[in-house]
Amino acid sequence: MTLIFVLMGTFLLIAVALIRRWQQIRFARHVHTLHHRYRPVLARLLSGARSAGGIEALRELPLADLELLFDPLFSQRKLTERQLVFLEALCADLGLIALWQSRSAAGHTATPLYSGDGTPGNHPGGAAGRYLLRAKSIRNLGKLRHRPSWPLLVNAVDDRHPDIQLLALRSLGAMGAPESFPFLRERLHAVVQRESTSPPLAGLQAAMVSFDLSCAPALLPSLRHPDRHLRLHAMEILRTMVGREAARQPRLILIQELLSPPVVDLLLTVLAVDLSAEVRARVADVIVFVADARATSVLHDLLIDRQWFVRLHTVRALSQWRQTTKPQHLEVGDCLHDPHWRVRETAIQTLISFGQKGRDHLYKHFLTSPDHNTRAQIVEVIERTGLMSVLVEEYSTGTKGVEALMVEYLASDTAPMGISGVLRTLEPESRKRFLDRFLPYAEATMRFPEETHTEMGSSLSLQQILEFPPHLAA
């Protein structure tokens, strides 16, 4: 009997697989026909061309087919701002936005529209199928950034299904309606303080960081909260918002008004000395953008924090320093002596990002430091960032100064691999020029190892480098 049951089960599975394939083929044909006929019309309308006939043709389609036609626009393609405007107008005109709103509001009672076999009308998935339609509706409203729909999406954040919650959060993030931010903050409080287990914290954070920086003052209650976990999450959200803004505006310097004075005060006076090192670590990422006289001293304190990862975050954040007030390279230079190698490595990268002044400081440290490990790290970063190629090319063109001395040290002692690797990639002419200049130096090194740097090499002596001559410090 068992044998027969298993045999029947096997045949049943085979039948299901084949029927499913057949259904899919039919469905794919239907979608293909639809796209073949209407995609040119849709493309024309999205390009902004007026086409009353095109809209009429689309109006004649059942809503289910319209959704099928529009679905790739929401799930795959990246649309330009201009296309989004036309798409929103078109969806509103065709009644799709109203449909998606009603589905988002109605929850699981929304009317099913489409069947898997290509026939509009009945959805075979029952409740599960309706949930799928609801999920897609919420996604579409978010993609369109349809701001009037934010209250519906805030409600959907409390849906019983975690996927709907996540999608609603994403859509709210994409819309960025400032009115919805305080609702999200309240949910953040509930989740972090374990008053509620939903929505998912990761989704909540990802949504909140998508909002405009002007929403940051709404985070004040979280940043001031006695719960350190809440302060940490709020700080993480704030620094990511600032990071996004900085990526968008390369010259971003936050004046107090943009971030609001209470937030700036809180950052500089309370959060920078927070008991939680995790919170302190994230403060520097915001402070580097704050145009406030107190910022420099706060950053200085963070650079000598007792926790290595606070120092690491701070020194990394300083690579974003865009203010013309006191330059930070000397403080970052101190981090080259840090006991933790990650801090030293980041300090090297930050100094390089400071431009000529930072690089000069780095070269000076390299040429004078007895610490072999830090020197090896400097060499590694110089090679990985491609700075070695620049140094070698400049040397071959006859530049003098600290860079020339650096190349001679690297080539003769610390980084023979890197130098020879770069030489191999140089043009023959440049390579020849390099060797013409370097070989006499190398020959002299072998004969008079003590005197070489002053006699034959670059025009600067080691003593001059130690004193950091004015023309380099300028």
Add this chain to the structure above:
Amino acid sequence: MTYLRAILYDAVIGFNLVVLSYFFLGNGIYTILMLLSLRATWMHMREMTYQGLDAMRLSPMTPPVTIIIPAWNEQDVIVNSVRSALQVDYPDLQVIAVDDGSTDMTLDRLVKSFGLVEMDGAYHPTISTGSIRTYYINPAIPNLLVVSKVRGGKPDALNAGINLCRSPYFCNLDADCLLERDALLRLMDPIVNSDRETVVSGGIVRILNGCETKNSRVTKVGLPRTWLERFQVVEYLRSFLLGRTGWHLVGGTLIVSGALAVFHRATVIEAGGFSPDTVTEDMDLIVQLHQWAADNNRRIHMSFTSDPVCWTECPSTLARLANQRRRWQLGLCQTLWKHYEILFRRKYGIVGCVSFPFHAYVEGLGAVVEFLGYFLIPLGILFGMVSPGLLLVFILLGFIYGGFLSVGAVLLEELNYRRYPRLRDLMTLLVFAVFENVGYRQLVLYFRFQGVLKFLAGSRRWEKVAHIGAIAEG
């Protein structure tokens, strides 16, 4: 004589009971896993229709990842493998290829293909490894680092990669694999969108034989030509779609393929990194992580998703298949033996009470039980202790039930992924699924039995599987 006969009788009856328990336990649990997997993969694929990957791709919260590719004598495949890793669609990606002292042209081909130059690196090992000989970079490809180290085995190469990586997560990728463009985003999805501390995320390995490739990417999916490879396609589907998905759902993940998995770097370092004690370092690390987490009261989560795909070449000859399966079985036995203290300990939860014992009995000891069964049961018939009719029914049931599970795996593939677009391929897969248990299963069983014997003999030798060049041709 009567006394001897009685002992023999008892032994054969006892063994038959062991075989019966093996049969019912193995098939019973796999049936449950199949039902769970059917639902879970169905849900997951439906989620992907509305969630997409854009949110992760664009989110500033998506953490950086480093792909580590250990390679030893992989001259035919390494370039395409590294190229496929570099082509992966991920916002912040580094690739580190670790040449583990190859004696062939592996390193030369990497250097030539990617225009690498030697550099002077600084090594800060947090896990002790063999020393690094040379570092290679190309400043024009800043996210690629190639290192050459002294031969220390795959775990040592992976540990060296972990030491070199700076990102919070790393993905290990076998040198004979091609990654799909969105595989990393899909792998990171359960990590980023989960509120649990997800430290491992595994993906699926599919068979490349029979597929067409271009520019290190699979362009057309098809079935391989030979029966041996086709049986392996079915076997992989069953193993990944049914077994691993199912175990993940019940929280009993014991194996995540080392060919494609993402790990949380700090956790792996805390757990001691990859161990050279076994020849299947991937499984060993997973069990080690479970043990470490339970011993240190850490609540960690491991995820398995079946849509991040990497393509690999499967053995096309019996000799290569034998090498591979012997090694897998040897590694399984070594890992189970190394961590035997987990067995039936409540402290280790589902892993200690269900998953580990199941793997020990059905996958480890099962190779011996099933292999000996093919000889001892006929002996029982010979001595008149077992009814031939009953035996025939039992064997038929075994074959058909095995076919039922394999067809179930093909159905899972068809319902959710449909990677084999041609109807003829689906029919072929179904036919091979039905007949997989007649002949092929016994063949693999023989190799697994040899693996157990190697374990008992104390072997630790890595049997390398040569490639036919399916990746190299791309």
